[in-house]
Amino acid sequence: MRFEFATATRIVFGAGKLKEIGSLAHGFGQHVLVVTGRDRQRADLLLELLKREPGILTCTTFSIPGEPTLTTVSNGVDAARMAGCDLVIAIGGGSAIDAGKAIAAMLTNEGELLDFVEVIGRGKTLPNRPAPFIAIPATAGTGAEVTRNAVLSSPEQRVKVSLRSPLMLPRLAVVDPELTYGLPPALTASTGLDALTQLIEPYVSCRANPIVDGFCVEGMQRVSRSLRLACFTGQNKAAREDMALAGLFGGIALTNAGLGAVHGFAAPIGGMFPAPHGAVCAALLPHVMAANIRALRERAPDG
Structure with a gap:
């Protein structure tokens, strides 16, 4: 390693x-x-x-x-x-x-x-x-x-x-x-989904390592429990703290393990259309994950 x-x-x-x-x-x-x-x-x-x-x-x-x-x-x-x-x-x-x-x-x-x-x-x-x-x-x-x-x-x-x-x-x-307490729901959602993508992609990257894995797992758990709360109850201090940490952890993770196909597609799409980066990532994430899972099953059907 x-x-x-x-x-x-x-x-x-x-x-x-x-x-x-x-x-x-x-x-x-x-x-x-x-x-x-x-x-x-x-x-x-x-x-x-x-x-x-x-x-x-x-x-x-x-x-x-x-x-x-x-x-x-x-x-x-x-x-x-x-x-x-x-x-x-x-x-x-x-x-x-x-x-x-x-x-x-x-x-x-x-x-x-x-x-x-x-x-x-x-x-x-x-x-x-x-x-x-x-x-x-x-x-x-x-x-x-x-x-x-x-x-x-x-x-x-x-x-x-x-x-x-x-x-x-x-x-x-x-x-x-x-x-972040006063951020509107749409901005909270798009930036939060960007954070989630930046936690998932480094976690499954070929450059993943044990330090990054810890940040990714902890960050994904915090997004899972707090993104909806932060969107709909913006003054929820615990939810806002969770999302601030998740964003921080995502930045640390991508810097040290890289990203994946979601961001690979999001970059040219963002250059061609005036769409929020987080929203583009959110739209691409389920499709890229499905393709990755399908490829893994074909490569290692018993894995």
Whole structure:
């Protein structure tokens, strides 16, 4: 048996932990770029808390209107450089976190994004360590707070591609379930089903290992008992905590054991159609599982 395991340098989990962000961010940098999704209000408390921290001198806000594109990330890098930012903090869903991750990576590396992205780019290795990056998820599902890639859209080619490097793992992930209490049922469902997919696929991956298996089993159990509760009783603290943990565990699992055919199909579909990633995964999951089970039975009928 051979495997490796990597995750964010530090993970801080718990209801109300966002309130500690000032002290947690201390020492990472003095000029912060705060990356948010289309709802800037999600960052209001974060900005207020950062301004109270004596070590933080300036905060610049950069919003992602939807899924991050190569152009959006390039604009974010320009904004960060103009403001002299030396720390990137992203708060929001997977789009905001992936955008922040990519901006932090490009902030310290010369060249164009196309030099480094996969599929449509040159896929070069990032030579320099990214600027310090802190991820604060405000949804429960993508696991982007503990992954080493950023998924970016290229509308011109109608594809999604990754900027990927072991150096891109966040320095700090702050996972506060309280940030998800107000999520609407549809968003709770789609992100939760993304989390479930990212727990099932690594568990049955050829790269699975005993460490990842533990995260997957624990995460699947939590989704099973809490996703419906989180959807229909959004203020249920235990259910929201379960789903925040499941999303975190899914991110850890996929980083270390990979994914499967669901995400293999979801990537091009997501590039071609404006459909929520979690909803696409949910639609594909039963069909892919059925195909996998059928193949296993044909390969090992007595297994």
